[in-house]
Amino acid sequence: MNHASSIALAAALALAGCSYKSTPTPEVVTPPAAWAAPAIAGEGVWPAADWWQGFASPELAALVAAARTGNTDLAQAAARVAQAEASLRIAGASLWPSLGLSAGGDLRRPSGANDWSDSYSAALSASYEVDFWGANAADRAGAAAGLDASRFDGETVTLTVTASVASTYLQVLSLRDRLDVARRNLSIAEDVLALVEAKVGAGAASDLDLAQQRTVVAQRRAAVPPLEQNVREQLAALAVLLGLVPTGFDVAGTSLSPIVVPPLAAGMPSSLLQRRPDVKAAEARLAGADADIAAARAAFFPQVTLSAGLALSGAAAGDLFSLSDAAWSLGASLVQTIFDGGRREAQRDLAEARKVELLQSYRAAILAAFQDVEVALGAVDTLDRQRRLQDEVVAQARRALELAQIQYRAGASDLLSVLSAQQSLYSAEDQAAQIKLSALQARVTLYRVLGGGWSS
Template sequence: MTGRISRNMSTLRPFAAALVATLALSACGYKKTPPPAVVAAPPAWDAPVPVGTADVWPALDWWKGFGSAELDRLVADAKASNTDMAAAAARVTQAQAQLRIAGASLLPSLSFSGSGTTRRAGSGASTSGSATGSSNTAGGWNDTYAASLSASYEVDFWGANAAGEAAAAASLAASRFDQETVALTVTTGVATTYLQVLSLRDRLAVARSNLAIAEDVMGLVEARVNAGAGSDLDLAQQRTVVAQRRGAIPPLEQQAREQLTALAILLGKVPSGFQVAATSLASVGVPKVTAGLPSALLERRPDIKTAEARLSAADANIAVARAAFFPQVTLSASMALQQAAFGDLFSLSGAAYSLAASLVQTIFDGGQRAAQYDLSEAQQVELVQSYRAVILTALRDVEVALGSVDSLERQRVFQDDQVAQARRALELAQIQYRAGSGDLLSVLTAQQSLYAAVDAQAQIKLSALQAVVGLYKALGGGWQAGPQ
């Protein structure tokens, strides 16, 4: 038995040597080039940055800085059920499959075939079956069994297959960065919409409070008219104010419903019956703003990394197009076995081997390869400019967001003082009107000023919180690239 195994191994050596040779002839390979330095990041932001935060980057769970447990839960729901995020995850899976497809071209292909034939001598008739038949010569029948193993390998001398795999890998990275961009858009959208819902509820409370004030003043005017101390004109004017206050409520209610519906869609939920528990922005804190350094932005924003990955894919595609001008070299090896008895089929005593090499060079293709190369180069030039545009846009977004955060925070302080003064002015106007030392016009003016000031206060607070959300989005939401 040992001698037979030795003979079989000896017989296999030419075939094994051919396989080793095909794998040893590796490609010249594709060398990835780093992305060009298209924009020099400034050393610091021009917009005001809070002291002590210039080199700090937002936390990955930045939304927790608002101090709202409900917002935390909504973001978690969106990550689990948002349709855009689910679609982005599916695109990553597709890119992973494309990478495996591209990587398969770097490996040899192996195939096996087997057959069994039964033929009756002199009859001219034959029947083919599977390789599991047996030899039987009784009655003029002859059985023949055959098996073959073949391997082929395209030698990647010019790096075309390696470049194709690199392009697929870069496309996979781009898909992953796109997924992060979608996640950032969804989470900031959830935060922004949630804040809008609460702000509209605040504005509704303000509108109803102002309606109550207007109705109280109308009662006072009616009492003065009944006592003969007021005029019908005063009463008509105040009734007009009451009607205006009532008319301001339905549009705010409709906006609140619309924002609540939008929030439900972001969470992947049916809008009907969806509600949030919070009723006011008073329960939401303003997180500490952190800006990070401009130079870090290139590594922190997923859309920048997406553009960089697509540029790498374009560079690899140029290498593929360039390699198409050179001949293709393919090596192949095969081993064929044929025996009259199935039990002797794999004894290798009757094995036949073949080794082959082929070289294919396209001589004329009507300029197709040249056009493909020109197309790949033009696409790379376009992506370089797109990469530069994305970086410039990112720097602009952060500058604008930082400026908005600073400006709105100062506005909020001034508006709080304006509300306090408007409320005091209305109190004094009402006291004077009751005492008969003031006119209704002063009361009406004070009412209008207070209503406008309080409504503006609610809107400015919303804008200040949304500016913080916008800054987190501009900075990449705390996301950072991991090892690829």
Template sequence: MKRRSLPALCLAGALLAGCAHTIPVEQPVPTMDLPAGWSQAAKPAGQEWPDAQWWQHFGSAELSQLVQDGQASNLELAAALSRVRQAESQARIAGVSLLPSVDLSAGASRDLPLAGHRNANVSSSGVLQVSYEVDFWGKNKAGAAAAEASLRANVYDRQTVALTVTSGIVATYLRVLSLHDRLIVARDNTKNAERVLSLVEAQSSVGAATSVDLARQRSAVASQRAAIPDLLQQQREAQSALAILLGRPPQTFSLPDSGLDTISLPEVTPGMPSELLSRRPDIRRSEAMLAAASANVDAARAALFPSIRLTGSAGTQSSALVSLLNGQNLFANVGASLVAPIFDGGRLRTERDLAIEQKQELVQAYRSTVLSALAEVDTVLGEIKSLDEQRRLKMVEMEQARVAFNLSEIRYKAGAEDLMTVLDTQRSLADVQNELGILKLKRLQATVSLYKALGGGWQAS
């Protein structure tokens, strides 16, 4: 009968472990009153929601290749993947407590004869021991559930990092192209200033322009030329930032010269606010962290109750190696033990209270994450609306500034206008062209921010 006890114990432990390993994948999250729509109305046309390849809607094959390279080589993404793998290992470790443990110990010894003694005694032993903690109160199950939830949180965290990295690559690439355009505008403005300077010098040589006029125009030329080195430095810094996002050394990275005229402006509508709860990985991460905290509370409560452990062993021992498996040398035993906390200075209850408060903290953190997400989308929608209006008005201003500059230059040649008017119109044209370039970049980057705020096309599978 004793020989049958150990296999029965092993089978019972395995069945109990299988039952205990039914870990809930999802935990209920706090309910929140979500708005029915956005305060900034979105355009009805365009995509209903960002897709997983949202950056392709900017119409740049070069950008798509850079994003692909960044997703494969970015160092922050590699670190986030390592954190996911660590969480997977921790989840497996936590799940081990739901299974029986089996240990085998074996040994053999021989007595060496001294002088005058020819007999040598040989002894050997082998013991197989099985133990299993009955998870009656669900402590081990809760610990495994917490580890599983932490794993999900790390997976969502990696998706958040991926979205941030991808958005950073797209926004930085657009900045590089914008600076290329602004350099072209700065060089054109310099040429305009130099052309006017040639005119002033010609008039000064015949006494039609004063030395003050000549000094003013030379100052204007110097001011236009001084803007170019700063733009070049900004372009180098943007390319270096892009190289880092791609996981490349900045010294070996460069982009071909191209401007924002190669980029399309995609339109995207934000859908409903409630969709953010399943479309943003940072919100799903907060949910997973809350689920882990709930499981930790369950584990801390279960630790207040007694723990039951079943043990069993079977083995053999013999003074002669050849008779090790002799039936008379076999033995087996089974047992059960109960350990209950009696006095621990309040440690277990304090740990339970700590787990409860940690859960309450994460409840508020979850709500804060949702509110921040809602505010982020609404803010970007308002920014897009404002930038569209600014660009429309700035285009009108630029056209009028160009007309004013051309007319003032013609009138100056004819002697019907003074140089100060030419300088003013020249400066106004340069300023509005630079501002329009900045607004164009801001509008494109606001679209990137909207894609990011909407979760970038990610959706939990």
């Protein structure tokens, strides 16, 4: 290789050091200084990574562990991460030289000759596309951003599945509480019916009283089957979350009573963007769009490829190891597209428009994150207050029914007051069970929208 070729090769390799440089992610939304929702004791504290342990339910913890190994959505997310890893390796391969090896043998007998002659050959070739303009590096950076986004998406799925398991399990327990309320109120209605029947037999009550109370009993009985069906539906949903066949699946829990209301954790707005994997995924995709633009712009410049080869031949296989007859080659090629009908311009415009879209998607993800937390904090505060007030409603409804029954037995009031008290108690207890569920699920939602203890 002469001196000029050496200089050209050195210059090419030096220019190859120019690689894609990523740009910082712009600040598209200024975080608020504090949450606008009512102040809570846990402000500034982020959820623990195992936040579901705060409900003090060993069964819930076991269900979450089972879901993390058996859930089909998580398995799909893991496969998508594996695909992204493979894509990154594919993109990274373009930064390395490619090597090729070929070998062959030939056995011939010329026409009219009695002897056979054989010959052998081998060739080693290498080529390398010099990444002058950072196109290959940009492709690899885009693939790396895609891998980051896939991993963040996987974390989002994990968080969503965990929250869904907790919420569905609490739903099952709440429905069983409501079933207990319906059955207890059915028992109360049957006791009142027995009293009315006795008074009708003694001539102290009318057939209208008897028909009205029988209506109440029928209503209480009719309330049970829908709740039983809801329990079956939620158990089936929970089984699927765990990756199990719903048939025969059940949980041991029967009530929300043992469930502990966990302490609150609200974090700080300034750190939320580093604790939401969905926001980080949007940021990674935006970084990938930058890399795509760089690759599209690099396509306007020529491609330079260096190549080298070594060819060996011999009349016997052993001659291949002798370099005396070796043929060497070293070359470089430059390719520049002159006209492509506007393809490269369109590809560049497409990449730039895609970045505009992803920038707005990133901004939307940030705004949605702040909105989620504000709404969740407000729901936790509202439902906690509502739960305390509803407990007082239940206590007064029970007292009202007791007094109405006493007065009815003594003949001091008619059945109407008893009917009204029965309905009030059933509604109050059923509503209390639903509010308690909503209060617990609001905490699950809050932990989820705060990132569930995840951090980038």
